[in-house]
Amino acid sequence: MSGIRYVLYLVLLLTAPLAVADEREAINRAVDAFHKAAADSDYDAYVALMTEEVVFLGTDGSERWQGEAFREFVRPRFESGKGWEYLPLSRNIDLTGNGAVAWFDEALQNESLGHCRGSGMLLRQDGNWRIAQYNLSVPIPNDLVDAVVVQISEFESGATSPEAPGETGASAKESGDSSSGCSRRRHKTNRKAGC
DSSP states (O other): OHHHHHHHHOOOOOOOHHHHHHHHHHHHHHHHHHHHHHHOOHHHHHHHHHEEEEEEOSTTTTEEETTHHHHHHHHHHHHHOOOOOOOEEEEEEETTTSSSEEEEEEEEETTTTTEEEEEEEEEEEETEEEEEEEEEOOOOOOHHHHHHHHHHHHHTTTTTTOOTTTTTTHHHHHHTTTTTTTTOOOOOOOOOOOO
């Protein structure tokens, strides 16, 4: 290897980790700004941090929005000042070899849901990182999974209905539309899910 090639190889070898660290910091800033815009109900900032065809998956299995459908869901909530606040506790970030795609997972804290997990994918577009997919979930401890699976199965079969805190089964059913099978409500919108 010639002297010049060797020097260039060393420069690339030594600067590559710095470039990856810079990209991770840029990704952290983008995801933090995404959460801040949601907490501030800042529609324009929120939308600017997403790709045109973003996919957002909520905690309910029926909550999948893409592109304009997600923007239409967000707009009235943010206009009324009812955004949502998820505080990042930790985050892991990985990048593809060419640095054009990144994916992450993060631990979050939310006032009503407690400990949550977010994961997603970002694309580098026009020199900026934009969220292409975000998936919000509520992790279930392994010791509780079997009981939760049974509750979900019973709920989906119509054997039980969810109860609001302090409500008995009878009063919870009266508050929902049990005739249509749509008694559950989304925590973010208080609209009936799947209705």
